[in-house]
Amino acid sequence: MTITYPLGDNLYINMTNRCSNSCDFCIRNGEDKESEQWDSDKDIVGTFKLWLDHEPTVEEVIESLIKSDYSKYKQIVFCGFGEPFERFYDCVKVAKWLKEQGNVYIRANTNGQANLIHNRDVTPDMKGIFDEIGISLNAENAEKYQDICHSVFGVAAYDGLLEFARLAAEKGIKVKMTVVDTIGEEAINMCRKIAQDNGCELRVRELIE
Numbered sequence: 001m002t003i004t005y006p007l008g009d010n011l012y013i014n015m016t017n018r019c020s021n022s023c024d025f026c027i028r029n030g031e032d033k034e035s036e037q038w039d040s041d042k043d044i045v046g047t048f049k050l051w052l053d054h055e056p057t058v059e060e061v062i063e064s065l066i067k068s069d070y071s072k073y074k075q076i077v078f079c080g081f082g083e084p085f086e087r088f089y090d091c092v093k094v095a096k097w098l099k100e101q102g103n104v105y106i107r108a109n110t111n112g113q114a115n116l117i118h119n120r121d122v123t124p125d126m127k128g129i130f131d132e133i134g135i136s137l138n139a140e141n142a143e144k145y146q147d148i149c150h151s152v153f154g155v156a157a158y159d160g161l162l163e164f165a166r167l168a169a170e171k172g173i174k175v176k177m178t179v180v181d182t183i184g185e186e187a188i189n190m191c192r193k194i195a196q197d198n199g200c201e202l203r204v205r206e207l208i209e
């Protein structure tokens with residue numbers, strides 16, 4: 001099974017197939033055992049088998065990072081077939097280990113619902129460990145977000161992710177929110193303002209079919 005996989009200049013970690021969302025566009029909804037995965041930062045696409053037969057232990061993840069020669073990559077990114085922060089505390093253990101090894105840039109692509117999932121503000125645990133997080137904002141308001149993402153937290157997911165983003169940005173973590181270019185100019189402008197008001201950048205990316 002694929003625990004780590006290279007994409008572009010970066011090495012990715014596939015921690016879990018669980019997620020608090022069930023987005024209409026999620027590749028997890030497909031039957032394929034092999035699916036395309038993209039780097040949300042650069043729109044690079046690769047094809048990988050990311051269904052896990054079990055969630056890798058922290059030790060298995062570290063072993064896979066070592067085997068993949070992680071130090072030759074620009075960034076190590078928590079991003080697989082699921083929401084990495086469903087396993088937030090294990091992600092922190094792996095990220096801490098990486099930071100102890102040297103100068104490693106660590107990013108996580110997340111749905112931003114970690115505080116809701118773990119029922120506390122987890123952002124203090126991320127300070128000095130995660131350099132960057134990418135959050136899919138997807139929509140300009142809570143109702144539209146829920147229509148697309150079907151979070152187990154209902155419409156509260158949207159405010160939860162905004163608060164998580166703001167608290168992470170306050171800890172000095174670079175937070176990039178993303179939307180796809182098909183949502184329309186007005187919605188994009190609203191999303192840009194929402195991102196800026198929460199101390200984050202907005203990245204508009206092309207929709208990858």
Ligand code: SF4
Nearest residue numbers: 019021022023026082
């Ligand atoms: S947040 Fe990501 S992993 Fe979760 S359902 Fe949506 S697209 Fe899939």
